[in-house]
Amino acid sequence: MKNKIIYLLLIAVFSTTIFSCEEDIEIWDSNTLDYSGTYFWQLYDETNTDLYVDYDHAIQILIYNTSDNKENEVWIEDTDHVFPLKSKFSFTGNSSAFSSTDSDFANLTNNEAVIDPDEPDDKPTGLNQEVTVDTDYIRSSIIEGKILPNAGTTTSGNPVDSLYIKIKLYSGTVTYSSIEVPVAKRADPEVEEFDWEFSSATYDNTLDETYVISGHRKTGFSEDDH
Structure with a gap:
């Protein structure tokens, strides 16, 4: 699995992240303010031993409120696509000690970073067609x-949230x-066109992976950046 992560990371090196020139996202009036922010991070194995x-x-990693702005409901997004990850999470507890309200695959939300209707090699040629794709994460x-407030230390030695x-x-x-693609979106309005959309997902528990994300909040000061 380490090889897969390294492979994804190498791909990301040659990609331009859309967040590279942005600072923290808008989190004013957020009901998840204690979670929200931009974080520098390291990736470890599940025992927090192997880096x-x-x-x-x-x-x-970005953590930010959903459009519903509910307490303990956030988006977590990996901007550099180490995993890749862009998913909505619902938590029990609070920012100092939290976990997902459910761990059942059937009740979890899709990872938007990997659900891609453009993934199948060929476009459909009509209705009532299906294609199944092996998909990680x-x-x-x-x-x-x-x-944890001020439990971490930046590269310059300043206290920061861990x-x-x-x-x-x-x-x-x-x-x-x-x-069927709507007429207004077709390359030729006179020619029928079809596309794929997400239908369902099937879980294979033999592919489970667990990791530890360890890091600290981005302060916005250049001397604290990595």
């Missing part, structure tokens, strides 16, 4: 997490079903 990915300026849950998350990643297959 897979070290600190780097480009390797950042379809969904995920947080086994345990902590964001981040600890043990995350479980679920893989398997994703099935896409064919749909």
Whole structure:
């Protein structure tokens, strides 16, 4: 699994992250303010012993509120696609000690970073067609997490909020079903066109992976950056 993570990271090195020139996302009036922010992070195995990915300026995780702005409901997004990950999580507890409210694959939300209707090699040629694709990291849950005020230290020695998350990643297959493209979106309005959309996902527990994300909040000061 370490090889897979390294492979994904190498791909990311040659990609331009859309967040590279941005600071923290908008979190004003957020009901998840204690969670929200940008974090530098390292990736460890599930025992927090073996380091897979070290600190780097480009390797950042965003935690931010959902459009519903509910307490204990957040998006977690890996901007550099080490996993890759962009998922919505619902937590029990609070920012200093939290975990997912559910760990059942059927009740978790999709990882938007990997659900891709463009993934199948060929476009559908009609309705009622399906294609199934092996997919890593379809969904995920947080086994345990902590964001502790001033419990970490930046590269310049300043106190900063620490981040600890043990995350479980679920893989398997994703099935896409064919749909008709609306006339306004067709290359030629006179010619029928079809595309794929997400239909369902199947879980394979033999592919489970668990990692530890360890890091600290980004302060916004250049001397504290990696």
